[in-house]
Amino acid sequence: MKMLAFLANPDRFRRLTGPALPVTGLLATGLVLVGAVWALGFSPDDQVQGEAVKIMYVHVPAAWMAMAAYAFIAVASLIGYVWRHSLADVAAREAALPGFVFTLLALVTGSIWGRITWGVWWDWDARMTSMLALLFIYAGYMALWRAIENEGQAARAAALLAMVGAINLPIIKFSVDFWETLHQKASVIRADGPSMPASMLWPLAIMALGYTAFFAFHVMLRMHTVILEKRREARARPARAASTATISHPASDGSPSGEHA
Amino acid sequence: MTEEQPKKRMPRRRRQQRLMLAALIVPALTGAIGLAVIAIGQSQVYFYPPRDLPSPSELDGRTVRLGGMVVEGSIEQGLETDTSFRVTDYVETVTVVTNDMLPGLFGDNQGVVVQGTLAADGTFIAARVMAKHDENYMPAEVADALEESGRLEEYKKKGLVEQDR
Numbered sequence: 001m002k003m004l005a006f007l008a009n010p011d012r013f014r015r016l017t018g019p020a021l022p023v024t025g026l027l028a029t030g031l032v033l034v035g036a037v038w039a040l041g042f043s044p045d046d047q048v049q050g051e052a053v054k055i056m057y058v059h060v061p062a063a064w065m066a067m068a069a070y071a072f073i074a075v076a077s078l079i080g081y082v083w084r085h086s087l088a089d090v091a092a093r094e095a096a097l098p099g100f101v102f103t104l105l106a107l108v109t110g111s112i113w114g115r116i117t118w119g120v121w122w123d124w125d126a127r128m129t130s131m132l133a134l135l136f137i138y139a140g141y142m143a144l145w146r147a148i149e150n151e152g153q154a155a156r157a158a159a160l161l162a163m164v165g166a167i168n169l170p171i172i173k174f175s176v177d178f179w180e181t182l183h184q185k186a187s188v189i190r191a192d193g194p195s196m197p198a199s200m201l202w203p204l205a206i207m208a209l210g211y212t213a214f215f216a217f218h219v220m221l222r223m224h225t226v227i228l229e230k231r232r233e234a235r236a237r238p239a240r241a242a243s244t245a246t247i248s249h250p251a252s253d254g255s256p257s258g259e260h261a
Numbered sequence: 262m263t264e265e266q267p268k269k270r271m272p273r274r275r276r277q278q279r280l281m282l283a284a285l286i287v288p289a290l291t292g293a294i295g296l297a298v299i300a301i302g303q304s305q306v307y308f309y310p311p312r313d314l315p316s317p318s319e320l321d322g323r324t325v326r327l328g329g330m331v332v333e334g335s336i337e338q339g340l341e342t343d344t345s346f347r348v349t350d351y352v353e354t355v356t357v358v359t360n361d362m363l364p365g366l367f368g369d370n371q372g373v374v375v376q377g378t379l380a381a382d383g384t385f386i387a388a389r390v391m392a393k394h395d396e397n398y399m400p401a402e403v404a405d406a407l408e409e410s411g412r413l414e415e416y417k418k419k420g421l422v423e424q425d426r
């Protein structure tokens with residue numbers, strides 16, 4: 001909790017995470033490039049799926065990150081809701097768009113893979129349906145932020161939605177164990193260890209790390225931008241006490257109203 | 262940034278109240294949703310394994326799904342006629358007839374989900390055939406090497422046991 005209060009100061013946050021921006025940005029680019037070349041060029045074809053297995057290197061990290069981003073939003077929402085750290089609210093809000101895109105990417109690539117291997121683009125099994133629900137939760141979460149004008153109220157409403165929606169994460173993860181599904185069971189994160197050879201696991205891990213670096217880069221960059229924007233707004237806004245007395249007609253003297261503040 | 266001002270005089274009690282609120286409402290709502298999902302899941306069957314497939318009279322022409330493994334050597338692909346194959350869960354076996362396009366992964370000892378109706382003679386008339394992939398990935402070269410040494414079936418069986426669970 002000490003750590004949280006420490007990071008909740010926008011200036012301190014910017015100072016501490018500033019150096020991490022170029023690092024995560026470069027890592028994201030490098031890892032995804034290396035992972036993609038390795039996956040497409042040097043990883044083996046699967047015995048039954050053939051070349052279609054290559055879709056997995058885009059699909060699986062996207063699905064993981066879709067869930068990881070949501071978990072991040074849920075935790076940041078709890079911190080923002082209980083301790084009213086507005087920076088945690090910003091972190092949650094800015095993680096939603098990449099989370100939504102990861103979910104969409106997982107659904108689209110999964111659909112293409114499904115057409116090739118299963119023979120159908122889509123099927124309403126528990127895994128696919130719960131993943132589609134995640135996409136809608138992301139969309140609803142982003143819409144809720146924009147629907148409420150007061151930022152504090154929007155943050156509280158969105159945080160509650162995010163926390164309740166987190167129930168979908170275990171449902172997605174265990175959907176393939178609870179129910180009979182068309183989607184196969186987990187191949188990597190499972191009790192008996194990965195049922196995938198190292199020659200496929202390595203490029204997959206590199207892609208997943210690249211996606212993670214990109215997510216960290218995006219969220220931190222957006223947080224920095226929001227902090228700076230708010231500061232500029234605060235500077236441009238005239239001081240409240242002065243506004244009633246001297247700046248009732250801000251444009252009348254021809255100078256920008258900000259000068260008076 | 263309206264949070265800055267009241268922060269200093271925000272009493273500890275209010276923060277704890279919010280924590281309590283979050284600790285009560287969130288688990289209650291998630292629990293309710295979770296129970297609803299489980300209840301729906303239990304009443305809905307995605308597919309029947311052959312041993313659980315109801316009799317033709319029970320189904321009465323309803324469209325259902327059947328899932329299992331394609332019995333090795335059972336696929337008969339007619340030129341003019343429909344394709345037929347047998348689906349098994351290693352307890353019961355059902356014969357399936359279809360004129361649907363067969364998916365890329367369809368083949369001997371591969372998982373399959375078919376959707377259609379059960380005829381009075383116990384033949385499953387499938388309007389749609391979907392192949393099911395298991396969680397095992399194996400490079401084609403390794404599979405070839407295993408086949409040469411005659412151990413591929415043993416490996417595959419291990420995957421099948423998992424899936425049947």
